Amino acid sequence: MRRRHTPDRSGDDSKRGTLVERNVVDEPGHVLTTANALKGSKIIALDGEDIGNVFDIVLDLHDRRIAYAVASSGGIGEMLCAIPWNAMKYDTGDKCFHLDVTAAHVKGTPGFDEEHWPVMTRSPWGLSLHQYYNRTPYWVAE
Structure with a gap:
C-alpha cells in the first residue's frame, strides 16, 4: 500500500x-x-474558477480539529476569506482543493484583510459561515 x-x-x-x-x-x-505544505494550494470552485490559494489553516486546539482554511485572492490589497474545512476536498492528483459552490458564492463570503481577522471563536460567526456554505459546524456531533 x-x-x-x-x-x-x-x-x-x-x-x-x-x-x-x-x-x-x-x-x-x-x-x-503538514499544514504548511498545503499553504499556497489552489482552491477551485464548482464552476472551475480558481478562487485563490490557501493563505493559512486555522486549527481548533480544544476540539483537536482543522476548523477553516483561509483563502487569499492574491494581488495588491488582497482580501482573505474563511472557508469551513469540511467544505473543501483535496484532490491528490491535481494537488488542489475543490469546493462544491461557485466562485460567485465564495466571493459573497465576508472578507477581511491580514491585519483585521474576525474573531473565529465567536459562535455566531462560525454558525453563519457554516450555514453560508451549507455545512454542519465541525463542533456539532455528526
Missing part, C-alpha cells in the same frame, strides 16, 4: 512542502501532510 507523507526534515529543503510517496503497509486511503 502507498502512503503520502511529508519529506523528512533532515535539512534537504528541495522537497519541503511537497507530498512524497513511500511504500507503507498501513490503512488504505490515508494522506498525511
Whole structure:
C-alpha cells in the first residue's frame, strides 16, 4: 500500500512542502501532510474558477480539529476569506482543493484583510459561515 507523507526534515529543503510517496503497509486511503505544505494550494470552485490559494489553516486546539482554511485572492490589497474545512476536498492528483459552490458564492463570503481577522471563536460567526456554505459546524456531533 502507498502512503503520502511529508519529506523528512533532515535539512534537504528541495522537497519541503511537497507530498512524497513511500511504500507503507498501513490503512488504505490515508494522506498525511503538514499544514504548511498545503499553504499556497489552489482552491477551485464548482464552476472551475480558481478562487485563490490557501493563505493559512486555522486549527481548533480544544476540539483537536482543522476548523477553516483561509483563502487569499492574491494581488495588491488582497482580501482573505474563511472557508469551513469540511467544505473543501483535496484532490491528490491535481494537488488542489475543490469546493462544491461557485466562485460567485465564495466571493459573497465576508472578507477581511491580514491585519483585521474576525474573531473565529465567536459562535455566531462560525454558525453563519457554516450555514453560508451549507455545512454542519465541525463542533456539532455528526
